[in-house]
Amino acid sequence: MRSLDVTKTAFSNTLRSKMRTFLTVIAIFIGAFALTLTSGLGAGINQTVDRIFGGFGEDDVIYVVPQIEADATDQDGPPEYDPDAAANMDSGFGTGMLTAEDIETIENTEHITSVSAEVAAQIEYVETAEGGQYQAQFDFALNDALAEVAAGATPDRGAMEIAVPEDWASIYDTDDPEDLVGESLTIAAPNAVGQLTEIEVEISGVLHGTLAGVGFQPIPSVALAEEVAEINLEGYEGQVSEGYIMAAAEVENLEENEEAVKAALTDEGFWPMTLEDQIGMFETLIDAITWILSGFALIALLAASFGIVNTLLMSVQERTREIGLMKALGMSSGKVFGLFSMEAVLIGVMGSLLGIGLGLATGFVADAFLTAEDGPLGGFAELSLFGLNPLAIGGIFLLIVLIAFLAGTLPAARAAKKDPIEALRYE
Amino acid sequence: MSTPVLETENLVKVYGRGPAAFHALKGLTFEINRGESVAIVGKSGSGKSTLMHLLALLDEPTSGVVALDGKPVTKLKPKVVSGLRNATFGFVFQQFFLNPNQTVLENVTLPLKIAGVSKSERNERGMAALEQLEMADKAKNKATDLSGGQKQRVCIARALINNPEVLFADEPTGNLDTATSETVEDILFGLHRDHGITLVVVTHDEDLAAKCQRRLIMQDGQIVEEQTGASTAPPTAAQAPAASGEPSQPKPATRRRLMKFGKGGAR
Structure with missing residues (x-):
């Protein structure tokens, strides 16, 4: 089976019970959303600090x-x-x-x-x-x-x-x-x-x-x-x-x-x-707070990963005969494993893309609103509460996909282990 | 044609261990020649399904050897065995096993998808197979919308799509009424007769078994009797209502279509 076919099949499988996939994606979405907001907050404040102190770099x-x-x-x-x-x-x-x-x-x-x-x-x-x-x-x-x-x-x-x-x-x-x-x-x-x-x-x-x-x-x-x-x-x-x-x-x-x-x-x-040390101390503090907040978001993601395990276990159970047929028709256990872990990865991708996208939008809109000239935090020069850190966003995406993949390994392994004869007999 | 397509030597299958062990197969040795139609007949519990699973490389024997084209397959890696199944065998099951969420065409082309054939070629060959079984107009339908006979024809199309050497049919008419059964039987034996496909039928239906050239009668894990020659009672293929085309005229054309895929195309 080609990788493209595996991906396409996995995708159409996730759409089979839309409600279940949607609810699982929501859980991932919440984690991704929270992580994006916390990392954006940290990035925004650090950018503010850099901007404020930026002009004094050559101070001896x-x-x-x-x-x-x-x-x-x-x-x-x-x-x-x-x-x-x-x-x-x-x-x-x-x-x-x-x-x-x-x-x-x-x-x-x-x-x-x-x-x-x-x-x-x-x-x-x-x-x-x-x-x-x-x-x-x-x-x-x-x-x-x-x-x-x-x-x-x-x-x-x-x-x-x-x-x-x-x-x-x-x-x-x-x-x-x-x-x-x-x-x-x-x-x-x-x-x-x-x-x-x-x-x-x-x-x-x-x-x-x-x-x-x-x-x-x-x-x-x-x-x-x-x-x-x-x-x-x-x-x-x-x-x-x-x-x-x-x-x-x-x-x-x-x-x-x-x-x-x-x-x-x-x-x-x-x-x-030095001035740099002082900025460094300030940024270390902000980073520490960001990490603590991100920790909570990670806990949400951990909970969501069990949602993936649960959803896919149900899916494997429901599709026992289909798995048996695919194996009887010559699909290797490795490909069966790949098909189901790809489903988990796709759920992770959907949840993280949605979460990161909406997280970024929410962050920037809230930032624009709060720090507008007449906004509640408008009195501070150069203040931005939310920043885009592409590296962090990419990291969040990869992390979620990795978590989703790991969550998918248990159901995928169970699917791969199915004996085609038993599976075809299953009612 | 000299080497048998499938042969077994002292095939033993034991389920369980110790005193609870159940000897499903008690040392079978036989051959199935290329282009032959063989029925494995027996009551339930006689070991006929177990034997088919071993022949179709879906299961491993406890001891003994299964050889495909003269080469023992017992010691091959699972991945290689999967590949062999995909390329060499076609399966028709009693319960059809069609995926209700997919279209007829998608169901038929599943073996090609597993083999890694490109989508355009899959669809082309899928349509050809459906045409051969006069199901082309249903290609876009969901598999659930079909009648039992239509479903079994889709299954046969799926079994043929890889241009297999051996077609395994496990109670192919078990879920069908008498009239539909006859149509499906005619299709299967037509394929065997016109395209030289080796046909292995597992059944307890003696009428169906009687149409095969050879019958292995099983009882308690052993082949108790071997009959050769088609029985007299059932109608011959020539008299059958032509479900897969006229018996004589379209024969070369159909064959050419089948040959076009080529044996290597499936891999």
């Missing part, structure tokens, strides 16, 4: 935070007080703070040309030229690398500049972010006893909000953040230990020296990360 910067103590979570009771340790504030990374000494160590590491340190800076309010006062909090100055600019540019690290979120356009009574660039803004910074000092800064740019959480708060320049931090400490009585949340170290020729610098910094007790 390693970000440094203190290493998490290995036994930090296992320790009994609080650690002993160390007066030299940095102020007991959380950096936002859950990792403690860098001291001035640490910054020096980082500066002295080979291949590092300069270091900018992130200080904690508190402000009371901002005031526009017209006199309106608004509540605000600074984002990290070093997050400028992650910012998405709608107009103008990120602040010059050395100048007294600031970049503001897009929605601040409303306080300047305008819709066009371009109008904000170059405007002046007054920052009111409190000192330790609550007295305010005003600093006038220039708006260098306007920011889009991104999924990384950057762009929803004003980003000061490094110089501005340091200035505000200094004001914050004025009037503080007692010993002040300077603390830095994070340091950004410029590295000469990052590509070549990355490993060496990272090793050196790790030995010194730091946790060095």
